[in-house]
Each structure stands twice: as structure tokens, then as C-alpha cells.
Amino acid sequence: MTTEVAQAGVAESGVAAETIRAGYEAFKARGLKLNLTRGKPAPAQLDLSAELLALPGAADYMAEGVTDIRNYGGLQGLAEARRLFAGLMGAPAEQVIVANNASLALMHDTVVYALLKGTCDSEKPWSQQGEIAFLCPVPGYDRHFRICEDYGIRMIPVAMNADGPDMDEVERLAAGDASIRGIWCVPKYSNPTGAVYSDAVVERLAGMKTAAADFRIYWDNAYAVHHLTEEKVEIANILEACARQGHANRAYVFASTSKITLAGSGLALFASSKDNVKWLTARMTPRTIGPDKVNQLRHVRFLKDEAGITALMERQRALIAPKFEKVLEIFDEKLSDVAGVSWTRPKGGYFISLDVPPGCAKRVIELAKAAGVELTPAGATHPLGKDPEDRTIRIAPSFPELEEVALAAEGVAVCVKLTVEEKGQQRVSG
Amino acid sequence: MTTEVAQAGVAESGVAAETIRAGYEAFKARGLKLNLTRGKPAPAQLDLSAELLALPGAADYMAEGVTDIRNYGGLQGLAEARRLFAGLMGAPAEQVIVANNASLALMHDTVVYALLKGTCDSEKPWSQQGEIAFLCPVPGYDRHFRICEDYGIRMIPVAMNADGPDMDEVERLAAGDASIRGIWCVPKYSNPTGAVYSDAVVERLAGMKTAAADFRIYWDNAYAVHHLTEEKVEIANILEACARQGHANRAYVFASTSKITLAGSGLALFASSKDNVKWLTARMTPRTIGPDKVNQLRHVRFLKDEAGITALMERQRALIAPKFEKVLEIFDEKLSDVAGVSWTRPKGGYFISLDVPPGCAKRVIELAKAAGVELTPAGATHPLGKDPEDRTIRIAPSFPELEEVALAAEGVAVCVKLTVEEKGQQRVSG
Numbered sequence: 118m119t120t121e122v123a124q125a126g127v128a129e130s131g132v133a134a135e136t137i138r139a140g141y142e143a144f145k146a147r148g149l150k151l152n153l154t155r156g157k158p159a160p161a162q163l164d165l166s167a168e169l170l171a172l173p174g175a176a177d178y179m180a181e182g183v184t185d186i187r188n189y190g191g192l193q194g195l196a197e198a199r200r201l202f203a204g205l206m207g208a209p210a211e212q213v214i215v216a217n218n219a220s221l222a223l224m225h226d227t228v229v230y231a232l233l234k235g236t237c238d239s240e241k242p243w244s245q246q247g248e249i250a251f252l253c254p255v256p257g258y259d260r261h262f263r264i265c266e267d268y269g270i271r272m273i274p275v276a277m278n279a280d281g282p283d284m285d286e287v288e289r290l291a292a293g294d295a296s297i298r299g300i301w302c303v304p305k306y307s308n309p310t311g312a313v314y315s316d317a318v319v320e321r322l323a324g325m326k327t328a329a330a331d332f333r334i335y336w337d338n339a340y341a342v343h344h345l346t347e348e349k350v351e352i353a354n355i356l357e358a359c360a361r362q363g364h365a366n367r368a369y370v371f372a373s374t375s376k377i378t379l380a381g382s383g384l385a386l387f388a389s390s391k392d393n394v395k396w397l398t399a400r401m402t403p404r405t406i407g408p409d410k411v412n413q414l415r416h417v418r419f420l421k422d423e424a425g426i427t428a429l430m431e432r433q434r435a436l437i438a439p440k441f442e443k444v445l446e447i448f449d450e451k452l453s454d455v456a457g458v459s460w461t462r463p464k465g466g467y468f469i470s471l472d473v474p475p476g477c478a479k480r481v482i483e484l485a486k487a488a489g490v491e492l493t494p495a496g497a498t499h500p501l502g503k504d505p506e507d508r509t510i511r512i513a514p515s516f517p518e519l520e521e522v523a524l525a526a527e528g529v530a531v532c533v534k535l536t537v538e539e540k541g542q543q544r545v546s547g
Numbered sequence: 548m549t550t551e552v553a554q555a556g557v558a559e560s561g562v563a564a565e566t567i568r569a570g571y572e573a574f575k576a577r578g579l580k581l582n583l584t585r586g587k588p589a590p591a592q593l594d595l596s597a598e599l600l601a602l603p604g605a606a607d608y609m610a611e612g613v614t615d616i617r618n619y620g621g622l623q624g625l626a627e628a629r630r631l632f633a634g635l636m637g638a639p640a641e642q643v644i645v646a647n648n649a650s651l652a653l654m655h656d657t658v659v660y661a662l663l664k665g666t667c668d669s670e671k672p673w674s675q676q677g678e679i680a681f682l683c684p685v686p687g688y689d690r691h692f693r694i695c696e697d698y699g700i701r702m703i704p705v706a707m708n709a710d711g712p713d714m715d716e717v718e719r720l721a722a723g724d725a726s727i728r729g730i731w732c733v734p735k736y737s738n739p740t741g742a743v744y745s746d747a748v749v750e751r752l753a754g755m756k757t758a759a760a761d762f763r764i765y766w767d768n769a770y771a772v773h774h775l776t777e778e779k780v781e782i783a784n785i786l787e788a789c790a791r792q793g794h795a796n797r798a799y800v801f802a803s804t805s806k807i808t809l810a811g812s813g814l815a816l817f818a819s820s821k822d823n824v825k826w827l828t829a830r831m832t833p834r835t836i837g838p839d840k841v842n843q844l845r846h847v848r849f850l851k852d853e854a855g856i857t858a859l860m861e862r863q864r865a866l867i868a869p870k871f872e873k874v875l876e877i878f879d880e881k882l883s884d885v886a887g888v889s890w891t892r893p894k895g896g897y898f899i900s901l902d903v904p905p906g907c908a909k910r911v912i913e914l915a916k917a918a919g920v921e922l923t924p925a926g927a928t929h930p931l932g933k934d935p936e937d938r939t940i941r942i943a944p945s946f947p948e949l950e951e952v953a954l955a956a957e958g959v960a961v962c963v964k965l966t967v968e969e970k971g972q973q974r975v976s977g
Binding site: 157169171172175176186190191217226233260263268407410 | 585587588590593596597598599600601602603604605606607608615616617618619620621647648649651652655656659662663664674690693694696697698805809810811812832833834835836837838839840841842
């Protein structure tokens with residue numbers, strides 16, 4: 118390009134840049150205050166479980182007609198609660214543990230127990246074996262990475278594809294390095310891309326050679342029944358696959374009712390092999406006499422059965438899907454012609470992952486914040502909060518009202534365009 | 548004693564022994580099935596909190612009018628819950644943490660965090676500092692000892708007196724051995740002796756020199772408001788004493804509503820210095836987004852204020868005190884004349900500690916079990932489950948009905964007499 122032509126281009130784009138900047142300033146001037154940082158259910162979603170707040174009722178406290186749920190005990194959780202979630206967990210009720218709110222706590226605790234005591238297949242506690250590492254498909258869930266960071270577990274990023282992590286890389290790493298003891302997986306409607314693990318990926322994870330005999334798959338099936346479309350995507354059963362492949366103890370399956378019933382007062386769920394369940398209940402024994410069984414009976418009375426869960430999730434979808442559709446509609450309209458920008462179209466879960474050109478994510482989030490739209494911090498989807506390419510932005514449209522989601526998406530689109538424009542200017546003048 | 552006289556004594560005691568054995572066989576023949584193993588509230592006690600099972604009610608979910616308790620967040624617990632328990636915890640609400648059920652879990656977790664990360668005063672994680680030891684006043688609470696056992700923390704028994712642990716010994720050990728990082732204390736109505744720490748003991752614990760800069764008092768005030776008599780025993784404020792003595796971070800205070808409201812679905816409470824609260828909330832951050840706030844609001848609505856707690860505990864006392872009185876009445880009647888046998892007369896808490904002659908506790912518990920009365924396993928009140936003198940038996944009269952408690956106490960008395968008689972025979976013939 119000759120200098121003249123380049124200057125003409127700059128002049129033209131100068132006009133476009135002016136329009137874009139004016140659009141941003143106009144948006145900023147509205148003085149909005151919108152928050153798309155976290156996958157929080159909206160109040161209307163929580164209203165769907167209002168009944169829970171008055172259950173089980175003053176005279177209802179006998180589980181299976183024999184256990185007084187008000188008293189101590191029942192470490193593994195109520196039998197009827199374990200049965201209720203057996204299908205969702207893909208394991209027989211005897212291999213399900215129902216615990217207090219927050220499956221994150223169960224994930225944390227299984228890491229801590231492995232560090233201090235070792236898994237049921239460990240020769241020694243992990244903390245006595247030098248460096249420990251986990252494979253981290255990226256982009257991924259910040260709170261998984263935070264557990265590793267907190268306990269000094271080295272995180273090895275592997276690329277996340279549309280059908281799960283890059284399995285060639287996962288197999289290569291797991292087979293070659295005995296310090297690698299685990300992998301974080303959100304197998305269905307992944308956080309944040311919405312990716313769904315294919316049957317082939319599940320089978321390879323279950324069957325692959327690992328240098329460490331006590332390698333564990335942290336299978337965080339957080340969005341097992343959290344569909345956004347008519348299609349109810351199903352994934353292969355990791356526990357069955359692992360057992361079939363001769364690695365029965367490889368996978369820990371986690372889930373919760375946090376985004377089924379009430380986000381702050383749901384039930385956390387764990388399922389695994391008999392040995393792992395025996396190990397975890399033994400590890401939990403010094404910690405607690407038992408979980409809050411009243412909350413378990415409350416959930417059993419409210420959800421009733423799998424059909425009850427399905428019906429509730431349909432009502433959740435009716436509230437949340439339009440917000441996702443609105444974001445996608447606005448991105449389609451405003452960002453389709455912006456080079457280097459793309460986004461996911463999840464069939465479930467709580468997030469849309471927006472990819473911007475390298476080096477742009479932080480600036481987009483900064484501009485959005487200045488204009489009153491708070492997004493998840495740049496880098497949150499990567500280990501140590503560092504996105505090496507600075508290009509992944511997680512959009513969480515569930516919490517605000519639909520009109521606010523629309524406004525926020527428009528704001529994000531404006532910020533993306535302005536950032537890309539700024540970068541273009543820098544390239545030309547630089 | 549001449550041989551003749553000794554033989555006459557044996558003959559006489561032979562008659563007594565026959566009577567005692569006949570009494571035991573008669574008791575056994577009744578085929579009772581009574582359980583005095585654990586400090587479980589009776590169903591009638593749980594009935595006092597029946598309202599909780601229907602609270603907060605379907606339309607009540609805003610705390611302080613601003614926090615939607617159904618959603619994520621609020622790591623430290625609801626402000627109104629922290630205020631409600633501030634008095635009981637002896638700390639301002641800002642220094643109280645309200646967590647999910649089971650204060651045992653908080654105790655466990657503070658140990659685990661110290662092991663993996665260190666306290667806020669530790670140079671390194673405890674797990675990287677060689678041997679770690681805790682002082683264990685004995686007899687004490689088996690679940691405290693279990694945490695130490697599980698994580699390889701050496702337990703050093705110190706004698707428990709009527710006014711708290713033997714402080715000469717505690718001071719000597721803590722000052723001389725930097726591996727000693729903590730002490731387990733149940734300061735009021737101690738488990739199992741009912742002992743109450745004197746102001747002098749509290750002051751000495753707060754002020755003593757410790758070789759370890761990060762020494763911690765695990766102050767399990769489990770029975771803070773659990774009075775058995777008209778007298779409401781008060782103890783000195785350990786947090787204030789520690790602060791006054793220049794060791795503000797020394798004490799972790801624990802309590803729970805497990806024996807105030809519902810044993811299995813209460814709230815766990817923690818209070819300490821600002822630094823320790825900051826440390827613990829930072830440690831909790833990777834584990835959970837927040838506790839079950841619905842259960843917290845439920846408790847706030849039900850208990851209302853300190854007067855509400857006091858009134859409920861009066862009703863608890865009306866149910867539980869007669870059971871303690873019955874046990875003491877039967878022991879007074881049946882065991883007063885048995886040499887080497889004594890028992891505590893607690894003014895609160897959940898246990899009576901029965902001391903039998905050395906070498907007799909296991910046999911008493913064995914005989915009782917064979918006669919249908921299950922007692923806490925011998926040795927449970929000592930580290931590693933080993934009572935070196937085999938003489939402490941923990942009696943937990945709260946759970947069975949009053950008539951059953953009476954029967955069980957009579958059974959225990961018969962077993963004690965038979966064991967003592969057997970031992971006497973062994974001594975003579977041996």
C-alpha cells in the first residue's frame with residue numbers, strides 16, 4: 118500500500134472511527150449500571166422454587182419413614198435424595214453422595230484430601246510427592262483454576278475445542294508426566310464456551326494411559342439439565358466408560374442443584390466408583406457428622422422425581438433462553454462484519470464466550486466498565502487469570518432483566534468495535 | 548491379714564458377688580435396647596424448633612431488606628445472623644462468621660488450612676514444618692482427637708481439672724516445644740466432665756508464653772447456653788483476654804446451633820480477631836461462594852434475638868435436666884458405696900463422666916452392651932481412643948426417654964458393681 122492510499126484509508130476509517138467513538142460516548146452517557154460478571158440466576162428463576170422456602174413443613178421430618186432428618190447423622194445423604202439424583206449423576210444411588218450447598222466445596226475438598234491424604238490409589242499424599250499438576254482446558258471455569266492456584270498445583274493449559282479438550286495433547290501430556298494428577302472438565306455446555314464433550318472424547322479420557330496411577334478426572338457436570346434449546350443434549354457416561362476401560366476410579370463426578378433450585382441453598386452432588394465413594398466418606402468422617410438433611414428432604418418433596426426436575430428446567434429455560442437469544446441477535450447484527458470477532462451459540466449452560474482479536478479483551482472490558490457494563494475480568498477463563506492472547510470474554514446474561522441484557526449486549530458490541538478500531542489505528546500509525 | 552480372715556472375706560464377698568451377678572443377669576434378661584453413646588438431642592427437643600421446618604416462608608427472602616438470600620454470595624454469613632450470635636460468641640458481628648451446619652467442619656477446616664497454607668502468623672504451612680502437636684486435655688471430645696489423628700498431628704494429653712486443664716503442665720509444654728501449635732478446649736460444661744474453665748485458667752491460656760508464634764487455642768464453646776441448672780454459668784471472654792495479653796490472634800472460637808435448634812441442620816459459628824477472620828474468609832474463598840443463607844434467615848426469624856435463644860434454652864433444659872437428675876439419683880443410690888467410683892455433676896452440657904477403678908471401664912462397657920445398654924466406646928475420651936488407665940466412661944443421657952434413661956443408669960450401675968466385684972476377686976485369687 119502506498120503512503121497516499123494508506124492515508125486515504127486512515128481518513129476513511131477516521132470517519133468510521135468518529136462514528137464508533139460517538140456511539141460509545143452516547144452509550145456511556147446513558148449512565149447505565151449493568152452486571153454480566155457471573156452466572157447468577159435471576160430473581161424470577163429463583164421464584165420458581167419459592168415453595169422450597171416453606172418446605173418440608175413443621176410436621177414433616179421423617180425420611181423413608183424411619184430417619185429423623187432433624188437429628189445428627191447420615192453422612193452420605195438421604196437415600197431418597199441419592200435416588201432422586203442418581204439418573205442425573207449417572208450412577209446408582211449407593212454411589213452418590215449428597216452434601217451441603219456448593220459442589221465447588223466438594224471439588225475443593227477432594228483436592229485437599231488428595232493433597233493431605235492421597236486418593237484411594239495414591240502411594241502417598243500428593244503434598245509429599247513434589248510438584249503436582251492439573252490439565253486445564255481453556256477457556257475454562259475460573260473457580261476450578263483458583264483451587265489449583267491456591268494450593269500450588271501447576272496448571273497446564275490445553276486447548277478447548279467444540280467437542281471437548283484437544284485430546285491428542287491431553288493424551289500426550291498425561292502419558293508423559295507423572296506429576297499430572299488431574300484434569301478439570303465441564304463436559305456439557307462448558308463454562309464458558311458451551312462446548313459439549315463428544316462420545317469419542319469421553320472414551321479417550323476414560324481409556325488413555327496416564328503416567329500417574331492416581332490420575333483423576335474432575336467431571337464438573339454443572340449444567341447436566343440446563344438446556345437452552347428444544348434439544349436436550351446428552352453426553353456419554355464417564356463413570357461407565359472409565360469402568361469399561363479398566364480405570365473405574367478415574368472420574369469424580371460433581372453436580373449441584375444451585376442452578377436448578379436456589380443458587381445459595383441447593384444441594385451438592387458427588388458420584389463415583391464404589392472405592393472412591395468409600396474413600397470420600399472416610400475422608401469426610403473427621404469433618405462432619407452429616408449434611409443438612411432437612412434441606413435434602415425439602416428438595417425431595419419439591420422436585421419429587423426426574424420428571425419434576427425436567428419440568429422445572431423447562432420453566433428455567435423459558436426465562437433464560439430469551440436472554441441468550443437477545444445477546445446472539447445483537448452480536449449477529451452489530452459484530453458479524455468485524456474481522457477477528459466470533460462468539461459461541463451454546464445449547465445450554467450459563468455463558469456465551471466472545472472472542473475478540475488478540476490483545477483486545479482487556480480493553481473491551483475496560484471500556485465496558487467505564488460505560489457501566491461490568492463483565493467478568495479479562496483472563497478469568499484462563500489459569501492464573503492470564504489469557505496469553507488477551508482475547509476471551511465471558512458473557513453471563515442470566516441475571517439482568519431482558520431489556521438490560523439487550524442494552525448490555527449493545528454496549529459490549531460498541532466497545533468491541535471501538536477497541537478493534539483503536540487497534541487498527543495503532544497498527545497504521547505504529 | 549491372715550489367710551483365714553482373707554478367706555472369710557472372700558466367702559462374704561462371694562455372697563455379695565452372687566447377688567450382684569444375679570442382679571446383672573436379671574437386668575440382661577429384660578432384653579432392653581438402650582443407647583447412651585452420643586450427645587444427641589431427643590425428638591422432643593427437636594420438636595421445640597418445629598417452626599424452622601416451615602420458615603422463612605415462600606415470600607420471605609430478603610435479608611436486611613437488600614440481600615436476596617436465595618442467590619449466591621455472602622461468604623461471611625448474613626449480617627443479622629452474625630449480630631444475633633455476637634453475644635454468644637463474645638465478639639462484634641464483624642468478627643463472626645456464620646457457616647453451614649456443623650462447627651466440627653469449621654474446626655477441621657481451620658486445621659486443614661493451617662496444614663496446607665499456615666495460619667496468618669505462620670512462616671510456612673504446618674505440613675512443611677515437621678512434626679506438629681496439639682495439647683489435649685483429657686478426658687475430652689473424641690471428634691477433636693479424631694481430626695488430629697487423621698492428619699498425623701501428635702496429641703499430648705494433659706490432665707483436665709474441675710477448673711480447666713492443668714495449667715502448670717500446659718504452660719510448661721507450650722513454652723518448651725515449638726512443635727506444639729494448638730490446644731483443644733471445651734471451656735464451658737466440658738465434654739465429658741462438665742468442667743468450667745475458671746477466669747484464672749482463661750487468663751493463663753491467653754497470656755502464656757508459647758514456643759510457637761502461631762499457637763492456636765481451639766475454643767469449642769459448644770455448650771455456651773446449654774445450662775442444666777438455674778445457675779447460668781458464665782466464663783471469661785477468651786478473645787478479649789488474648790487481645791489484652793498481646794496475643795490477639797491466639798484463639799479461634801467455635802459454636803453452633805446444633806443443640807439449640809436442630810442437630811443436623813443448624814448453623815456453625817466462628818469468631819476471632821480481625822486478622823483471623825480475614826485469614827479464614829480468604830481461605831474459604833476458593834472453597835465456596837457462600838453458605839446457605841436461607842437457613843441463616845430461617846434461624847434469625849425463629850430465634851429473633853438473644854432473649855429468644857435464652858427462652859428456647861429454658862425449654863430445652865426442662866426436657867433434658869430431669870434425665871441428668873435421674874442418672875445422678877441412681878448413681879448416688881447404687882454406687883456411692885463402691886470404692887474408686889465417682890462421677891461428675893455437670894451444671895450444663897450433654898454428658899456425665901463416670902470414673903471407675905483403673906482397668907474397669909472397658910469391662911463395664913462390655914457388660915452393659917451385652918445387657919442391651921450401648922455406651923460410648925471405652926477410651927473415646929482420650930487421644931487415639933486409648934485411656935491408659937481404662938477408667939473413664941462417658942454417659943450421654945439426652946436422647947432416650949426419661950424412663951429409658953433410668954433403666955440404662957440402673958444397668959450401668961449394675962455393670963460397674965459387677966466389674967468392681969470381678970476385679971476384687973481377681974486381686975484376691977491372683
